[in-house]
Amino acid sequence: MIISENFSLKKYNTFGIEAKTKYFAEISLLDDVRKISADKRFVKAEKLILGGGSNILFTKDFDGIVIKNNFKGIAVDFETENHVFVKVGAGENWHSFVLYCIENNYAGVENLSLIPGNVGASPMQNIGAYGVEVKDVFHELEALEITSGLIQRFSASECKFGYRESVFKNKHRNQFIITSVTFRLNKIPKFNISYGAIEQELDKMGVKELSIAAISKAICSIRSSKLPDPKVIGNAGSFFKNPVVSSDLYQQIKNEFPNVVAYAAENGNMKLAAGWLIEQCGWKGYRKNDFGVHKNQALVLVNYGSAKGNEIYNLSQEVMDSVYEKFGVVLEREVNIV
């Protein structure tokens, strides 16, 4: 393990923001973490665990140690009549894992195709897309507690999954390094094509017989048409969560704005499309210097090249203020701010 000092994170975040960290270490062995924990320089230092850097915004230099997780390996752990349990190292690329499942005919993650980032962050955020969330295929994970150096197992209920939420995003943030995740995949697929434009895309592709490979292809195609490729335009996907509001507030908004886009949520609440709210405030396609709001998807803030993290953060505040002023709705950032 090499520990670098005064290290640039520009290539390690998909926003492409220039920020430096005092220390940077790439870990691939449990022993690496134990070495970091035992090193006097890091006992009191702030720690930040990093995967693919696709859901993070650096607004300043980091005065601690960034620990980049490179734990590798994909293997079938065990099988039952209907399921295959696959254990995956946290440092594996998420989409490569999805492709592995498709090649082996393990169903369940095809709707989550092409989400950037690594497997270790997938339960942290409870990633979701096209009607599926990681919690739907999650069996358990192993995580190393940085202070004690001990490995703990977490079941789904212990992870306390919610919409883009888990215990690792809140109470345990940067205290545990997720080292592996075990997924429960189906031997017999249950196709989920009810969301948005999937069916239309499958028709366009001329698909006669449904398969997980076809669904994955359709989703890759929809995503590529809507979301900017971080290799071309810096971004971290949806910058905000879709806000969940009471049915009363929803009705008030609907009376004034009959076209509001909303979906039924738990406990009689409604989930509003934040992209629609932001677009209505006139932000879609906005650009100032090198920061802005994407022209095809108003939920995505972008860096055209040399934007600073705090410029994007300040823009996010302006967007939140305007949405609150127009609709009385409080947006919450989805991206992790450092």
Ligand code: FAD
């Ligand atoms: P990072 O950005 O490196 O880290 C994210 C957070 O997790 C940080 O707080 C970090 O400290 C923590 N973390 C990372 N690894 C670990 C670990 N091993 N142990 C403990 N904590 C850890 N997300 C969706 O849910 N659905 C989408 O459809 C979607 N689309 C996207 C499209 C684009 C173009 C982009 C750029 C992003 C999109 N995202 C989406 C967001 C992002 O891909 C996910 O949140 C992804 O899981 C982040 O993975 P990462 O490895 O890059 O995490």
Ligand code: EPU
């Ligand atoms: N919309 C607009 N204007 C916009 C964007 C969206 O009016 O600029 C409206 C449209 O009516 C559209 C609806 O919002 O039909 C929903 O848009 P979309 O299907 O693009 O999905 P989203 O709600 O904006 C969520 C997730 C995405 C995920 C997609 C597909 C959140 C915060 N975002 O976006 O996840 O890929 O659904 O399931 O829940 C991410 O988390 O980073 C992410 C990209």
